[in-house]
Amino acid sequence: MNRENYKRRWVVGITGASGAIYGVTLCRELLKAGFHIHLVITDAGWRVLKEELGWDASHRQEALRxxxxxxxxxxxxxxxxxxxxxxxxxxxxxxxxxxxxxxxSMGSLSSIANGASTNLLTRTADVMLKEGKPLLLVPRETPLHAIHLENMLKLSRLGVRIIPAMPAFYNGPQTLEDIVVFMVGKVMDNMGISNDIYKRWGE
Incomplete structure (x- = not known):
């Protein structure tokens, strides 16, 4: 492997917050762009994939395949x-x-904010922090209480990109896919990955 190929590797985590379609769509866009994905899904994330997208969470490898x-x-x-x-x-x-x-999820965000590396997802996030690598979190929760906000502020001060799943409507979305790709495109923008999957203001 070319020693520069690591620059094409991204880790994607999917947790138990609603909005699993965001994670799946991001994976598909990264794969289309030629990136290698290291994917980690929490048990609650698998439950959401089952409930929201109909994935067979009892046969995980087959569902991913x-x-x-x-x-x-x-x-x-x-x-x-x-x-x-x-x-x-x-x-x-x-x-x-x-x-x-x-x-x-707010649970995973809290674990990351407090250095609780209790599983591979939170351990990998901790690695990103200690190595000074980009870490982006897309929280999906409402309403937010003070602990949620304090954890996000703590992480933001450490350089973590907090990108709440708040779709815009200035682009005139007509379908659910329009709403999803807007958020995924914004995430990719913050990853530094050029994309044209959503309609930008002024275009």
Whole structure:
């Protein structure tokens, strides 16, 4: 492998907040753009994938293969079980470009904000913080109480990008897909990845 290829690796985490479609759509767009994805999904994230997208959470490898068939065949996507604390991405010596947690539950956000590396997702987020790599969180919760806000402020002060799942309507969305790709496009913008998947103001 070319030693520069690590710059095409992103970690994507999907947690138990509503909005699993955001994480799945981001994965598909990153794969289309030629990135390699290291994917981590919490148990609650699997529950949301089942409830919102109809995934078979009892057969996780098969569900992922069905959703990202070509990526699996070409080894462009690596799935890491949540409890695999010895996975490559759990180490700061393994080079990636950064990590996105989308959607990000308040429980996962709290664990990250307080350095509680209790599973692979929160450990990998901790690695991003200690290594000074980009970490982007897409929280999806309402209303927000003071603890939520304080945790987000704490992380923001550490350089974490907080991108709430707040779709805009100035672009005149006509379908659910329009709303989803707006948010995914904004996330990709903050990842520093050029994209034209959503209609921008003034265009």
């Amino acid at each position: 069905e959703a990202f068939r070509v990526a699996f065949e070409e080894e462009q996507l690596t799935y890491h079980p949540l409890n695999d604390i010895g996975a490559s991405i759990a180490s700061g010596s393994y080079r990636t470009e950064g990590m996105v947690v989308v959607p990000c």
